Amino acid sequence: MFKKILLFFLFMLPAFAQGPAFELQTERKNGVSYVDGVDLGKKLKMQMLWQSGAGILQIGASSWILDNEWANIKDAGFLLQAPVQGSINGKQSFWLPLPSSLKVFEQMLSFPIEYDSSAAKIRIGQAKDIWNVNLDAKSNGEVMELKLSKPFKTETFYAQPNFILRINGAAIDSTMFNDLAKKSALLSRVVPIQDAQSAQLTLALKDNCEIPELVKKDGEKTLQIVLRKKQAAPKQQQPKAENTGNTSGKKIKTIVIDPGHGGKDPGAMGPNLKEKDIVLSVGLKLKKNLEEKGFTVKMTRSTDEFVELAKRPAMANEWGGDLFISLHINDIDGKESRQKAEGFKFYILRAGGSEEDKVIARRENKVVALETGKRKAEISPAEWIVLDNQLALYAEKSALLAGYLVEAFDGGSVKKYGTGAGQAGFMVLVGAYMPAVLAELGFINHPKDGAFLATEKGRDELAEKLAKAIASFAR
Numbered sequence: 001m002f003k004k005i006l007l008f009f010l011f012m013l014p015a016f017a018q019g020p021a022f023e024l025q026t027e028r029k030n031g032v033s034y035v036d037g038v039d040l041g042k043k044l045k046m047q048m049l050w051q052s053g054a055g056i057l058q059i060g061a062s063s064w065i066l067d068n069e070w071a072n073i074k075d076a077g078f079l080l081q082a083p084v085q086g087s088i089n090g091k092q093s094f095w096l097p098l099p100s101s102l103k104v105f106e107q108m109l110s111f112p113i114e115y116d117s118s119a120a121k122i123r124i125g126q127a128k129d130i131w132n133v134n135l136d137a138k139s140n141g142e143v144m145e146l147k148l149s150k151p152f153k154t155e156t157f158y159a160q161p162n163f164i165l166r167i168n169g170a171a172i173d174s175t176m177f178n179d180l181a182k183k184s185a186l187l188s189r190v191v192p193i194q195d196a197q198s199a200q201l202t203l204a205l206k207d208n209c210e211i212p213e214l215v216k217k218d219g220e221k222t223l224q225i226v227l228r229k230k231q232a233a234p235k236q237q238q239p240k241a242e243n244t245g246n247t248s249g250k251k252i253k254t255i256v257i258d259p260g261h262g263g264k265d266p267g268a269m270g271p272n273l274k275e276k277d278i279v280l281s282v283g284l285k286l287k288k289n290l291e292e293k294g295f296t297v298k299m300t301r302s303t304d305e306f307v308e309l310a311k312r313p314a315m316a317n318e319w320g321g322d323l324f325i326s327l328h329i330n331d332i333d334g335k336e337s338r339q340k341a342e343g344f345k346f347y348i349l350r351a352g353g354s355e356e357d358k359v360i361a362r363r364e365n366k367v368v369a370l371e372t373g374k375r376k377a378e379i380s381p382a383e384w385i386v387l388d389n390q391l392a393l394y395a396e397k398s399a400l401l402a403g404y405l406v407e408a409f410d411g412g413s414v415k416k417y418g419t420g421a422g423q424a425g426f427m428v429l430v431g432a433y434m435p436a437v438l439a440e441l442g443f444i445n446h447p448k449d450g451a452f453l454a455t456e457k458g459r460d461e462l463a464e465k466l467a468k469a470i471a472s473f474a475r
């Protein structure tokens, strides 16, 4: 009955970034332990509201009623094992029964609260979304186990020799990873990085370690990174990263064509044109062209369907691709700019690049928001560090490929935009273990480019030039 009133109160989560670390003494009454709710709220720096007339204390989003055994967070009720007490051992306060009250606090906080009955204390931990880490040796490897305060979205990715686990939205206490690598026979380093969006662990694998596997348990609150020792007579499970290490000696056989966007993501829009349609049609033509030249061709999509950015290079790896080309049509904001900006440009994955190239990369990366609901248009500095290995392997080849492409397109129907080649953080190129290029084939809203891109003839020409460049590169 008090809920209606309480709903009007604003609540705030505690303000400290690192989380508190303290203890509170508990008291006993009639065989039940209690913690002073006012003390606890203060220590947690939670906003508190005391309605003396109604006997209600609001701590953050939770509300507690004197002599009542229900606590509430908004409309959710939590049954406590005893009523809230107004006085214990002569001290007036809001005494909350333990341990049931802590369940209510756990709903509001991202760090653990622990009730230690033998010491008559409650302990509130450090900023710990990851509150425990353990490394266990097994007969055939090791298991690193992380205990999380709640389920988080995770991403993993592998760039030899690093295995990266990203836990989105989590905070970590980096000191807990200090000595971990020393205990491991399979890891040379464990590097925790905390940034605004995520906690990231980079495990540098020794040569004798297979690509780790992430296993989620306990309602996704336990993460296990399974590290397997390589077998003596290895049946390699990681050919993608290894056999492409020396692309120079390897024949380019399988080409992966990635028509950008698709399905619910139209890409750039012209008056009567959609990027997703143009690049699909050019992609299909290119496939035909390349097959005639004897290449094996795979496509990340061959219909108007939505494929997540990160899946595209992963598909290319799975297919054992030797070259990845992502097809796009450019756009620019502003009426005047649209009249002016025309031409093709080929991009490789690299940090830096001009502001303009970054803007184009952001535009192409924007779809990640459609996939995850989160805005993520750029590759973070931490991610660039991780990408270094991969870039060192393929950047040179990718740049060479871009060079062939510029050469083939030079003097064609579509002009060169700037130098015709650039570098920026295109997410669709991240994780492709092969030379990879993103092609911006023209500007959809430029009168001349747009008209050209709308025709079969124009698309034929683009596909032909792409095929020619790829064939030259592959020779």
Ligand SMILES: [Zn+2]
Residues within 6 Å of the ligand: 260, 261, 267, 268, 275, 327, 328, 329, 364
């Ligand atoms: Zn695009």
